[in-house]
Amino acid sequence: MGRSRVGRLRGGLLSKGRLRRTLIAVFVAASVAVPVSGAARPAAVPAPAPAALAPLSVAGLSGSGLDTRYAANRADILAAEKMAEDHGDWRRGRALDAMADRDRHFLSFDGRDGGRTAEVFGDLAHAEKIAVLVPGSDTNLDQYGRLRSGAEALAAQLGPKTAVIGWMGYATPGTVSTEVLTPGRADDATPELASFIRELKAAKPRARTSLLCHSYGSVVCAKAASGVDVADIVLYGSPGTGFDTAAALHTSATVWAGRGADDWIADVPHSSLDLGFVTIGFGTDPVSRHFGARSFDAGPGGHSDYLLPGSVPLKNIARIVGGQTPLVNGQTPQEARHA
Structure with missing residues (x-):
């Protein structure tokens, strides 16, 4: 065997060993941090x-049907606000008071266990294109502003006859926790997301629907992919999906992947390690050629910058939702070829 081949094999073995040690070290570090970060868990606040x-x-998604549904969820939000204040959690109370504003529209709300919501931005009754945002870690009633601001920016970018739904339909893992390294929370979320999309498609069968999946939310979307009828699945800021390739998702949707140049998620080991009792990591990098997704330009931003107003990824994600080809350096692929 040639010396160069031996060197490559040895390098590969060392690389796998380092990867194994890295994943275990991260898992252990998160395990130590959990008791500290869990002291003020959002799930500790009671709700009816x-x-x-x-x-x-x-129920239908006509104007009157939606108004009735929005009113019912507003009543549930107000009831949860009262219970939170009775519990002495004024921070949660203020967050819920803002959610109860009559200009806000919730398809669903459950204040228990950190919160479950589906909020509508735009005109769902007349929408021809619908985007469902699936958030990642640390998204709950106390940290809801990030999901809302991104959804608002996307709705503004999309314009009329469109709707964005911020779907916080599962207990997201904490960023500093062992759960963010494993598929457990995604396993729990998968049937909930699949059920929501099926109901939405049954109510709006002609609308072009896309799943937009940020960070850990991409693990949720990937697991639900084979059971939902959507036009696109957009993965951004993804640590991996738990699948080796886009084809393994068994979906007819076009699978897209993008990552900002300054997103720290690029430094997460894109592999998985089966410890017998738990799997750590999510495998292949979705922006790699091996994964096989269609790539889109996500600009120079970081992990929380994908839906910032005016940003490159926001414009490209909106184009995907609209059935258009994403821009490359601000140009369509046709313009770039003729430049």
Whole structure:
């Protein structure tokens, strides 16, 4: 065997060993941090069970049907606000008071266990294109502003006859926790997301629907992909999906992937390690050629910058939702070829 080949093999073995040690070290570090970060968990704030609502496909998404649904969820938000204040959590109370504003529209709300919501931005009753945002770690009722601001920016970029739904339909993992390194929370979220998309498609069968999946949310979307009927699945700021390739998602949707140049997620080991009792990591980097997704320009930004107003990724994600080809350096691929 040639010396160069031996060197490559040895380098590969060392690389795998380093990767294994890195993943275990991160897992152990997160385990140590969990008791500290868990002291003020959002799930600790009590809330009443929400009123039962008819499925979206039954209630319909007409103007009057939506108004009735929005009013019912507003009542649930106000009830949760009172319970939070009685519990002495004024921060949660203020957040819920803002959510209860009559200009805000929730398809669903459950204040328990950190919160579950689906908020509408835009005109859902007449929408021809719908984007469903699936957030990543540390998204809850106390940290909801990031999801909302991104959804608002996207809705403004998309314009009329479109709607954006911020879907916070699962208990997201904490950024400093062992759960953010494993697929457990995504496993729990998958049936909830699949059910929501099926109901939405049944109520709006002609609307072009896209799943937009940030960070850990891309793990959720990937697991739900084979059970939902959407035009696009857009992965951004993704640590991996738990699948080796886009083809392994078994979806008819076009799978897109983008990552900002300054996103720290690029430094996360893109591999997985089966410890027997748990799997750490999410495998192949979605922006790599091996994964096989269609790439889009995500600009120079960081992990929380994808939906900033005026940003490169916001414009490109909006183009994907609209069924258009993303821009490359501000130009369409046709313009770039003729430049």
